[in-house]
Amino acid sequence: MIPIPEKPDTFYFFGTCLIDLFYPEAGLAGMELLRRQGIRVVFPSGQSCCGQPARNCGFAEEARAVARQQVQSFPKPWPIVVPSGSCAGMMREHYPELFAGEADEAEARAFAGRVYELTWFLVHVCKIALSDRGEPVRVTFHGSCHSQREMGVREEPRALLRDLANVTFVDLQRPAECCGFGGTFSVRLPAVSGAMVADKVADIAATGAAEVLSGDCGCLLNISGAMAKSGTPGRARHIAEFLMERCYGK
Amino acid sequence: MSNARTAILDRLRAARPAPLPVLPEWSVTIPPAERLNRFSERLEASHAEVVTSTSGHWPSLLAERLKARGNTQGSANGSSVHYPPGTHHGRCLADAWTDKPELRLVAYDQPVEVLKDTLVHRVDAAVTATRGGIAETGTLILWPSAEEPRLMSLLPPLHVALVEAKEIYGTLTEAMMVQNWSAGLPTNALLISGPSKTADIEQTLAYGVHGPKELLVIVLDP
Amino acid sequence: MGSNLATSAATAPDFAARASIALADDGLRRKFRRAMDGLMTKRAAQFPDPEAWTSLRARGAAIRRRSLARLPQLLEQLETRCRANGIQVHWAETSADADRIIQGILTDHGVRTLIKGKSMVSEEIHLNDFLAEHSISAVESDLGEFVIQLAHETPSHIIMPCIHKSKEDVATLFRDHIPNQAYTDDVDALTATARRVLREQFAGADAGLSGVNFAIAETGTLCLVENEGNGRLSTTLPPLHVAVMGLEKVVERLEDVPPLLSLLTRSATGQAITTYVNFISSPRKEGEQDGPREVHLVLLDNGRTRIFGDPQLQETLACIRCGACMNHCPVYTRVGGHAYDAVYPGPIGKILTPQIDGLATAGDLPHASSLCGACGEVCPVAIPIPNLLVRLRGEAAHQNSASTVMGAGARHSSVEDWVWRGWRLMHQVPLFYRVATRVLTRIGNAMPASLPMLNAWTSVRTKPRFARRPLNELVRSRGFDHE
């Protein structure tokens, strides 16, 4: 269990490389949601990627070099909020082992201890109160494997969605099952990954939801791509974007 | 292959030794008042039958059970029952059943090589004692001996086990400690928690695949 | 038919090819999905209280780590205690050594028929084939293994070996291979048939062979866990018993058994305990009426001492072979056990097989994972399987003369090296990153779907759409502080 910190005056936002390239609106929505909780949001411009792709492929040295760039770009003792459980998990769980025995191990550990996943941070630290202004809609949620297993985020995004008056939240039948993304796994073993995401899409379709939300852009890329390819109706987007739109009209 | 031994041990010793972790505390306790119930429930959930009797009455209870059941191995008249003549409960049974010709008591008092055919094919049931039970999992502790051989609880279609109510422990750990198992184990100590079963074909449970199809547990109180 | 596909899948060259063949078999996928769902539900029901699970698991994990930390001493102690108890101990460095040792013992005793309880180590050393070459017939007596043997296949799961067979498949096999057996797909009737046929085999066998779940150094005891009773029969009825175990299976004390046993049976099949737990401490003693006259224990290395040499990879040896990691694996569930073409499939197989057989032959297995972490989450002895997969990916990709992993560097590719070097440069230097994200967001969508990797992606998904501008550019215009 991750200890819940005091609500800070200022914190850092780590945007993630996938958000940079594919889902910048999700990043903006996350930052906006947090700013509206009365906290100053700082976006360090030296940030890029948590280093997970290289680390997962066994290229620890390359991963460490990129991770070090992140550690150095977030020097103040502020919390670091990440709109991705997977990147957050990489930084919180794996930086300590990635930097084991390195000169800057202590710094990396301190950095790791400051990392939080966005929905968790909204619920536990900001104690966010949402007021829904949107039309009635039925949604479901897919939590990434690492958000659940590394960051312990399971109920938080669901609680946020259930808080919205006009939103009917329907959970998946297999909420804990991987969508088949797995980074390079999705292109190394496309057939297996494809079978996994096909099951995920079927699970989503069975909820009758108009939208599937997620806290992780890797899963979103995978799920939305498979939905489009298979002609499954429905929209897939980041939960931050959805919450922003419902509660603040943008 | 003693050089294999040396080579293996040398390789293991050459490795940088890992730190020895401390064992974190762990225990399960089942209050004495709940044990008998839990024991019976668990066994029944595992498809065993549990009945309560007394040390004086159980042979006649068993006789009735067996008569009601009929023989299963196709012997000409009545059931044949393996019993351990060298034990106290074996003698109780023999004494109590002198007037029951339809229940044939077969002593397991010769080596398996001699008795193999009877054991494998011709006995309907066997009666054994236990060294107590375990409430947590609904388990019998068997401690086979020269007088009460191992196969008695395995080959016949019905295994009848006697358990003293006062010997039902909360957990396996507790039984091991109280009975001081590490001071000396028999050739083959056994835990039995139901009749023989399998779920290998389509995860469908089927009983009696190799061992007994039925397990009757008689709790003696007192 | 599922079985044919499953068999042919095992002959395809790599995991990707075998997986694709397995995926095409809808029946196979349904069988695994159903079976795994059942096993997951049953396991979950066994651990309703997270605190109790956490403390039991911590205990089990520590017991296994302690056993490994003292492995050489414990093996010596086990040997001494077994000898004192009358159990003969043999050491085998390789599979071939173990085969020869076992065959030697059997030949010395004039054994023609060996009845076998379930033993994955005997699969690992391919014992049945070896014995057949020496005119000793080995008969599998575990129902699942018996079915697999009739079909001339290999197990597709370490606990439930014939999970890929339907009852109709079994009915057909029995009709075709058992004299006077009519076709029936009634599971009770099939089970009764197996009992009848195997009883004869037990009665006639000259020796029995078993695996070992835990070997207790303190008392020189072999602990065997099973439901059917065939393990007990194999180790009690014939005059000779040979047990074979991986040398990592030793534990310090008898009191280590209850927590491990509880973790094993609850994780494996969702049972509080199995029907039988069998503690064997000696051959038949003077005056006893049954039990084997001789008991032999074969300790198998087969790469384990090499695995032991690496402090991180050593965790592989903590495994108690419960199978929970495969039951919860989304990849295993989809492709089944044969796609791994390995004795140990699923997540444990993905870390164990490459270390035993080497990365040159099994180097693709560590990549057969989305690193979702389900395996590590359920592993009752807390083996960090995903971390070990990542470690082995690295070992396969890098040439490193200091590595103790067999076949280290076997999957090295200079192209891949350059890709990651380029990736590093792009993400390490902020200017490069800003330029790269700007360029990609502006022209990325023009990339043809036929590019390598992108074509794999688009085989099951549409092309991802790059945003018009990266977040790092947008934050400035939206008035967020950036420093």
Ligand code: SF4
């Ligand atoms: S790795 Fe863990 S979960 Fe998998 S078989 Fe071994 S003990 Fe069980």
